[in-house]
Amino acid sequence: xxxxxxxxxxxxxxxxxxxxxxxxxxxxxxxxxxxxxxxxxxxxxxxxxxxxxxxxxxxxxxxxxxxxxxxxxxxxxxxxxxxxxxxxxxxxxxxxx
Numbered sequence: 001x002x003x004x005x006x007x008x009x010x011x012x013x014x015x016x017x018x019x020x021x022x023x024x025x026x027x028x029x030x031x032x033x034x035x036x037x038x039x040x041x042x043x044x045x046x047x048x049x050x051x052x053x054x055x056x057x058x059x060x061x062x063x064x065x066x067x068x069x070x071x072x073x074x075x076x077x078x079x080x081x082x083x084x085x086x087x088x089x090x091x092x093x094x095x096x097x
Contacts, residue, residue, distance in 0.1 A: 009086035017082035020075040024068075027073050031068025 020027070039057065043050035051055060 003092055006087065009090055010083050012044040012086045013079060013082035013089045016077075019079045020072050022072070024072050027043075028065040028068040031071070032065050035061055035064040 036057075039060075041048055043047070
């Protein structure tokens with residue numbers, strides 16, 4: 001019975017706070033890729049040679065990777081909190097048939 005309630009709570013929570021798909025590494029790599037594309041596009045638009053300074057670009061992308069990892073961590077915490085709230089809401093409603 002408890003497993004069924006937990007599954008129902010997880011299904012309800014997934015509607016508004018889905019569990020993050022992918023690993024923290026994936027989130028970090030995606031963040032770095034998007035930032036890199038943005039920087040290169042910015043450089044092309046303003047005729048800047050951003051690729052001429054790979055060390056500066058690499059060092060600047062390290063915090064972006066960390067930001068991607070933090071986004072996944074935050075989404076995971078939101079999902080866990082949502083599931084716990086749904087379980088508590090089910091406890092307030094009474095037993096499940």
